[in-house]
Amino acid sequence: MxxxxxxxxxxxxxxxxxxxxxxxxxxxxxxxxxxxxxxxxxxxxxxxxxxxxxxxxxxxxxxxxxxxxxxxxxxxxxxxxxxxxxxxxxxxLGAGFEAFVLRHLMPEQSAPLAELIRLEWAFTLAFDAVPGEPLTLETMATLPAEAWPELRLALLPSVQWLHGRFNSLAMWRAVKAEAEFPDSLELEQPQVCLVWRADLVCHYRSLEPAEVHALDGMVNAGWSFAELCAELAVTLGEGAPLQAVSWLKQWVNDGLVCQRHTL
Incomplete structure (x- = not known):
């Protein structure tokens, strides 16, 4: 042979x-x-x-x-x-596990299970992603005043943006903490959770709807910093720039974003 x-x-x-x-x-x-x-x-x-x-x-x-x-x-x-x-x-090996579950189980069974699979796989993807060039507070401090209105952002390669309908994050936390495992429940309001890697450690946090709207506008809709402030001004009035700066500092400190350079 x-x-x-x-x-x-x-x-x-x-x-x-x-x-x-x-x-x-x-x-x-x-x-x-x-x-x-x-x-x-x-x-x-x-x-x-x-x-x-x-x-x-x-x-x-x-x-x-x-x-x-x-x-x-x-x-x-x-x-x-x-x-x-x-x-x-x-x-x-687990790359197709979520899709398999969605194909082979009834929707009422597959939806919460697939979401939990997606959450756990997000940590694997985040850990193995290429590093990118994160925006830092030091870099921001060197930006000239005239550059701020046109500042645009993109997510770093490790960032995984997850939409949640169920308490998947609570279940994941329970296992990590070796605490009592909760029943699967559908959330009253859908939740956005980010998973990413910074300094060789995976992190996660949930975002409130207002922050979701702001970050989505910046990284997916392509808003500039000036456009973010204008959007926030509709609901926050004069407090819009302060809130925009606060979120921007949070995203930079977390290691979520890089500067998007336009041609």
């Missing part, structure tokens, strides 16, 4: 549901005094699946806590059958 054919045969065996090797694969191996070929292959088969599920438990500890061992193993086994690992790094 050629090496490429042997590798494909071994891959089919590992990914198969039953730990039964083809005759060609079995004949290509030699057992030992205390471990025959069939038993040795079965160990590989079981260990491979167990390692993948261990990785998913590590990536989604709150989902695991919510579902429990048995239900989590059943769900992840089904996920691995449909979406087998296709990358050399296990880092990407």
């Amino acid at each position: 050629r090496l490429n054919d042997w590798q494909l045969a071994f891959e089919r065996y590992l990914l198969g549901e039953n730990a039964v090797a083809s005759d060609a694969l079995g004949a290509s191996l030699i057992g030992g005094p205390s471990l025959d070929v069939e038993t040795g292959l079965a160990i590989y088969h079981n260990a491979y699946r167990a390692r993948l599920q261990e990785t998913l438990r590590s990536d989604f500890p709150t989902v695991w806590n919510w579902l429990g061992d048995e239900e989590f193993d059943v769900l992840t086994a089904a996920y691995l059958r449909e979406c087998p690992s296709s990358h050399y790094s296990l880092r990407w």
